[in-house]
Amino acid sequence: MDSTVSRTPATSASDTSFLPHGQVITPDDAGYDDARAVWNGMIDRRPAVIARCTDADDVAAALAHARAHRLPVSVRGGGHNVSGTAVRDGSLVVDLSPMRTVDVDPDRRRVRADGGALLGEVDRATQEHGLAVPFGVYSETGLAGLTLGGGLGWLRRAYGASCDNLVAADLVTASGERVRASETENPGLLWGLRGGGGGLGVVTSFEFRAYPVGPDVTLALVFHPWTDAAAAMRNYHEWSQNAPDDVSSFAIVWHAPAIDDIPAQYHHQPVVTYAAVHSGDPAQAQADLAPLRDFGSPIADLTDVMPYVDAQKLFDEDYPAHVMRYYWTSLYLTGMDDEVIDALRELNEACPSPHSTLDVWQLGGAFSRVGADETALGDRSAPYLLGVEANWEDDADDEANIAWARKVRDTMERFSTGAEYLNFPGFYEAGERTLRRMFGSNYERLAALRRAYDPDGLFSSEGHIPA
Incomplete structure (x- = not known):
């Protein structure tokens, strides 16, 4: 942080009139703890003041207040970033949550x-x-x-x-x-x-x-037993290289959720899951997704045609706000050969939480046709993104789950471009080095x-x- 911006003690409870329209919340207010909570249950930070803004006038007033009181600023939109950057200790939080038109x-x-x-x-x-x-x-x-x-x-x-x-x-x-x-x-x-x-x-x-x-899209969701994990990953790799742009998919290496659609003997056991959405013609979707559905002997195939808004909610129940604890990191992978597949299998078997996942995001298509210097996001040449999601429930398990995620990142480094995805940043432990890797x-x-x-x-x- 620049030396010209320093932390100060919390703004006094009487100093709450600086917003022309919105609401100011301080540590003395009853709603403070709810207002400072974000999606990741691990994040427990105490800002000096929270400015709930209703328009640009409120935002400008909040920033003027922060400058006058030499308060650093954090900005909250949805509060969903896994690293918790929406709130900082001793900061003024510009909270945009009322602005949702x-x-x-x-x-x-x-x-x-x-x-x-x-x-x-x-x-x-x-x-x-x-x-x-x-x-x-x-x-x-x-x-x-x-x-x-x-x-x-x-x-x-x-x-x-x-x-x-x-x-x-x-x-x-x-x-x-x-x-x-x-x-x-x-x-x-x-x-x-x-x-x-x-x-x-x-x-x-x-x-x-x-x-x-839409209004409907085709969602493929196919679960394969762990005995077929290596073959299932190879099948996914072969299919994903030539899949049409209408399809965006994942191969998820994780443990099966305890849901009725999956036989009970597989609950919380290691599995490989294909998840894909085809946003094009439904008839063509059946043919394009067939290699994911026809392979092996799935333990469950939940493929269906559904409204796009429902497909967008597919994972909502798996990521409850404030309850679960999350640490996510990432790497762009240069390929998915047998060495990569074997490493992912071993790392999944060593995972301390059944809720954690290793997500292989299929890239390419329109995403890859944007030049590295056309947007700040940078290089798009990698065929896959590995999302490392450590998800768990008990604060006593923090150390073990974070250590596992970092081990995954360190192990998979040799198969990567070295770059990470900004929205899966860990806690920015490496500081500027992480950002230089991200933006190249x-x-x-x-x-x-x-x-x-x-x-x-x-x-x-x-x-x-x-x-």
Whole structure:
């Protein structure tokens, strides 16, 4: 953090009138603990003051208050980032959660959404017009953090990352200036918002491209027993290399959930799962997904045609807010040969929690056709992303689960490009080294933007390049 921004004691309870419209919450208020809680149950941080903003005027006033009191600023959209960057000890939290308006222009296929909107809210609004924006795979995620960190979901291979479809944004900068970023206004700033991780201002509204999707899509969800794990992974690798862009998929190496659709003897036992969404023609989907369904002897095949909004909620119940404890990290993999498959199998067998997963995200398609310097997100050449999700329930198990996730990352490093995905960052333990790996050749350009838009480091945090 820049030396010009330092922590101060908590703002007094009487100093709560600085927002023109929103609500100010301090540690003395009854709702403080609820207001500071974020999705990851591990995160227990105590900001000095929380400014619940209802519009850009509130945001500007909150930033002015932070500057006057020399408080560092954190920004909360959906509060879903696994590293907990939405709240910091001793900070002023600009809380955008009341700002959730979504407007759809079906003729232009454009969507404008406030900075506090959640993916499920945008999905419901766009599907009323047979449209969708490429977002993530968990409906309670905030669109702001997801987009600023890249944004990968069920439409990534058909239409790219969330940040690729950001066409404009309205911001309040650290100085309180209102700025619009688009391809004609401040295009360099728009470049930085497309996967650069934030720290350039508080984005109060986003404008996205939308595409014809749904109302129904085909979801393949096929569980294979552990005895077939190696063969199932090889089958997935072979199929994924030539799958059409209408399909975005995962191979999930984990332990079977205890649900009625899976025979009880497999509950919490190691499995390999194919999960894929085909957003194109349903008849073609059956043929394109057949190699996932016809392989081996699955213990369960839950493939179905369903509304797109339901597919977007597929994993919601697996990731309850405030209850589970999460540590996620990642690596972009250069391939998936037998060495990679064997390593993933061994690491899954050593996992201390049945809720944890090793997710092999199929990349390629539209996502890979964006040049490394076209967006801040950087290089797209890797064929897979390995998402390492340590998910557990008891705080007594923190050390074991975090250690397992870090072991996975260290073990799989030799099979990777060395880069990580910004939305699965661990806790940014390696500091600047992590960010340089994430942004690669785009790092210095992003650093220049940070110096231009936040020279005093008001927004400095673990996930931002130093100002």
